[in-house]
Amino acid sequence: MKNKISKILISMGLLIVIGSLTLITYSKYVDKKALTSFEEKIENNEVITKVNPGDEIGIIEIESVNLKNVIVESTDNKYLRYHVTHFEESAMPGEEGNFALAGHSSTYYTNQVFNEVHKVKVGDKIKIKTVNDEFTYTITETRVVESDKIDVLNQDMSKKEITLVTCTNGGKQRFIVKGEIK
Numbered sequence: 635m636k637n638k639i640s641k642i643l644i645s646m647g648l649l650i651v652i653g654s655l656t657l658i659t660y661s662k663y664v665d666k667k668a669l670t671s672f673e674e675k676i677e678n679n680e681v682i683t684k685v686n687p688g689d690e691i692g693i694i695e696i697e698s699v700n701l702k703n704v705i706v707e708s709t710d711n712k713y714l715r716y717h718v719t720h721f722e723e724s725a726m727p728g729e730e731g732n733f734a735l736a737g738h739s740s741t742y743y744t745n746q747v748f749n750e751v752h753k754v755k756v757g758d759k760i761k762i763k764t765v766n767d768e769f770t771y772t773i774t775e776t777r778v779v780e781s782d783k784i785d786v787l788n789q790d791m792s793k794k795e796i797t798l799v800t801c802t803n804g805g806k807q808r809f810i811v812k813g814e815i816k
Contacts, residue, residue, distance in 0.1 A: 668704040668717060669693065675765050682765055687713070691764065692727055694718050694735065698758040699750035705762070709736050718747050721787060724797075727762040728769040728815065731789040732797055739800040739809070748800035752776075752809050760796055760813050771796040771813035778807050786810050 668690055675682075675690070685691055687708035695702045706717040713719050718737040725731030737748035760771040771794075779786060786797055786808075798811035 668706065669702070671704075676763060680765050687722070691720055693763040695761040695763070696751070696754060696758065697761075698755065699753050701747075701750060703737070703747045705735060714738060716747075724787060725789065725794075727764050728767060728794060730791045730794055732787060732793075732795050733762070734787050734797040734799065736799045739802070748798065751798055751800050751811060752802065754811055760798075760811075762796070769794075769815055771815055773811055773813045775810075775812045777810050778802055779810055781806060781808055783808070786812070 671690060673693070676693075682689070682691070685707050687710060689707045690704050691707050692705040693702065694705055703718045705720055706713045707720050708722055709719045714736060715738070718735050720726075721734040721736065724734035727733050737751070738746040739748040739751060754773055754776060756773050756775060758773045760773065762769045762771070786799065794815040796811075796813045800809050801807070802809040
């Protein structure tokens with residue numbers, strides 16, 4: 635009887651490990667595929683006339699934390715699960731206002747796009763590439779806020795700023811990164 639229970643527990647453990655590895659691999663595959671697709675659009679100088687939810691709109695790169703990911707329009711969870719996402723009502727890259735992005739981070743899962751964002755420092759650079767331009771934002775502040783504190787997304791039309799939003803503390807709070815084009 636003990637031998638049978640041991641085999642069942644070992645089998646269940648193996649299934650959990652294999653399932654987790656499969657999800658991590660698939661997540662990285664989805665992000666890499668989208669990144670490659672957008673890099674091809676940049677190389678081909680494609681013109682984007684209309685942006686729909688789920689469309690790639692740019693690439694974010696933060697060298698100080700080894701981050702390079704595609705940015706997808708809409709913070710709907712089906713996109714947020716795999717990508718850095720753009721708050722649809724916020725400014726676009728390089729425009730006056732607040733270009734606001736969200737991405738998952740986790741202490742449990744290694745495949746989340748903003749896992750290392752909490753390590754950025756004031757003065758670090760955030761590069762945003764679009765099909766026809768590149769913008770560099772300088773990080774001006776980082777802070778932790780309560781999850782219902784949405785004023786970090788406010789639009790200040792006198793600045794060209796960026797806001798990165800990700801979870802911290804088991805999802806109860808948000809880690810915020812602010813930056814500006816100077």
